[in-house]
Amino acid sequence: MWELAEKKTTPIYQQIIEQVITYIQDGTLKPGDKLPAERKLAAFYQVNRSTVVHALDELVSLGWVLRRQGSGTIVNEGNWGRSTTPRVDWRSLFTQESHPNEPFLEKIQASLNDPSAMDLYSGELPLGLIPDFRFPSYTWEELLLEEKKQSPLGYRPLQQVICQRIKAEQKIDISSNQVLITSGAQQAMFLLLQVMLQSGDSVAIEDPSFLYSLPIFASAGVKLYGVEMDREGMRVDKLEQLILTKKIKLIILNPTFQNPTGSTMSKRRRNELIKLSQKYQLPIVEDEVFSELNFSAIPPSLKELAPYQVIHLGSLSKIFGSSIKIGWVVADQDLIQRLSEAKQMMDFSISIFPQVIAHTALTDPHFEKNQAALVAALKQRAQAFCEESQAIAADWNVSKIEGGIYVYLTWRHRHLTRKDWEIFLREKIVIAPAFLFSNDTMAMRVNYTRMTAEMRQQFFLKLQTISNELRRN
Ligand SMILES: Cc1ncc(COP(=O)(O)O)c(C=O)c1O
The missing domain is CATH 1.10.10.10 (Winged helix-like DNA-binding domain superfamily/Winged helix DNA-binding domain)
Structure with a gap:
């Protein structure tokens, strides 16, 4: 210009x-x-x-x-x-103030435009690992006939497949009128916000949490309060203090392979959390977008433990990438009805195209086999990451990876500032520093799934150089 x-x-x-x-x-x-x-x-x-x-x-x-x-x-x-x-x-x-982007995010976006930078920031699997499937070959007329299978809650065949999968995996019997198809889990979150919260309300989330950087809460005037986590997940004692002091209306959490820490809430903590939410009659939103990427046994979902207390969110974008922007909410029938009404105010129904593709992907005869191959590939990458991370273990604490796409690395030495994290961008390693998810500046989220063996080698070499500089600073 x-x-x-x-x-x-x-x-x-x-x-x-x-x-x-x-x-x-x-x-x-x-x-x-x-x-x-x-x-x-x-x-x-x-x-x-x-x-x-x-x-x-x-x-x-x-x-x-x-x-x-x-x-x-x-x-x-x-x-x-x-x-x-x-x-x-x-x-x-404009009636509302815009919420300016976090300046570091703008730097990250700029770095991602550089093809020579290593993108360990994006929250998606790399292209090579996404399960393949045959694209449906519908004629226009056939597609229009499929359109007739749309209800206000979504494309019925897709709803049914989702119900079957949830029944099989979480042993909960749900019917189609308890499932609303959305354009991704984030839209589901937005709808819940519209229907269940109003300006001035407070919501408890994990600290750190990816929700911290989502502008949808701030723009609706909803206050987010982070609850400290330990090895077992969100601390229930801290949550109770918050409930008593801040009039919390809703608890939203990502209990399995959490974004950003990659950690999974223990079964015992899940039960304690449910007891607490029942004591105060507080609904829980369980965001379970990573639970299918598991290579170790995971505890039962919160929905399975307390079907009437929990709103369950799922998405296909963590498996198939964000081009299939399809997610779902599983909840009480009355709430689903209200969410559907709120959704219809924005768009009468989701286009049939992504829904037909999502249905095809999930019912592809090779889906189970491809899914198993994906999980095996993730396990291999996770193990290799853990072994090779020995080289930086004196400087970084590396979280255990049991599934999902993230590993969390915490700096072991003196306090780091936001400025220190710019060294990573200069070295063309794009990661997500903890301050995008909380007030913390000492850790980073890394999408380990995006690294081939060669990239991992390069990553650990660069990380050693960066660590030397951080220690010197
Ligand atoms: C934990 C979690 N929930 C929800 C979402 C949003 O999912 P979707 O792409 O389906 O909107 C993300 C995306 O990064 C996520 O990490």
């Missing part, structure tokens, strides 16, 4: 003036927008700073921009009417 396209005979400072005025007139720059600092503009235009200062001085005297001590150069709000095309000032019409 800040470069001069063609060589003109007019002096450079005039070309800069013309460009800024054009940007203001065509709406690229809006009233109140801040221009880059003088030094940066000089670097962008590859000119002396004095040339930029000259251009800005002229723009100020013409009234296009304002210069304010301490806040730089800003497009003059008073010049709104000077735009050559009439336009609406959309920003003045």
Whole structure:
């Protein structure tokens, strides 16, 4: 944006003036927008700073921009009417404040655009591990006939397959009217928020938790409170203190292969949690998106332990990637009805396409075999990660991996700051530091499934170099 396209005979400072005025007139720059600092503009235009200062001085005297001590150069709000095309000032019409992205997340996104960076941040399996299946070959007419199998709760054949899978895995008998198909588990969470919570309500989550960085709660005015975890999962004594002091309305947790720690809540803790939730009549939302990626025995789901107390969320995006954006909520029939009504306010029904594909994927004759092969591959990668992590064991505590896609590494030495974590980006290792999930700055989440043997070797070598630097700092 800040470069001069063609060589003109007019002096450079005039070309800069013309460009800024054009940007203001065509709406690229809006009233109140801040221009880059003088030094940066000089670097962008590859000119002396004095040339930029000259251009800005002229723009100020013409009234296009304002210069304010301490806040730089800003497009003059008073010049709104000077735009050559009439336009609406959309920003003045927004009723809610936007929630700016965490600055580190923006740096992560930028790093992910670099093909030479190692992406251990994304919450998906690598392409090579995603189970393959044959795409359905429907004619348009056949698809329209499938459309007739849609109910307000979703595509009935998919609902039925999900019911069967839940029955088989969790030994709970559920019927189709207790299952709502959604566009992923996150949409399910959003719907629960709409139906069960209002501004000012409080929700208890694990600390750390991936929910900490989701803007949906803050924008609805819902307060999140993190509950400390130990080896067995969320601490029930701490949760009870919170229930007594903060009027908690809902408990949301990810008990199996938790995002970000990868840990699984013990059976004993699950039972204690349910007892507590029954004592205070609090519903629990159990987010179980990773439970199928298990290579060790996992405790019964909370839903299985207390079918009437627990709302269960599932998703296919952790197995098939986020292109199949299909998830589901299993809950009491009345709640499912309300959630469905809330969903219909946004979109009458989910498109038939991802639902037919999800159904095909789950009923593919090779699905069970492919799923077993996937789990075996994850187990192999997890074991190799643990063995090779011996090389960095003096600097990092490595969590045990029993399934799911994440491993959590905690720095053993002095306090790390947010700035320290930028070293990883500089070394092109993209991980998720703990401060994206809590106030902690001492740990990181790594998606170990994304590493081939060669990448693992490279990762541990780089991690040793980074650790040396962190210790020196
Ligand atoms: C624990 C957990 N729950 C839910 C989601 C969202 O799942 P979906 O892609 O189905 O919306 C994620 C995605 O990262 C997750 O990690």
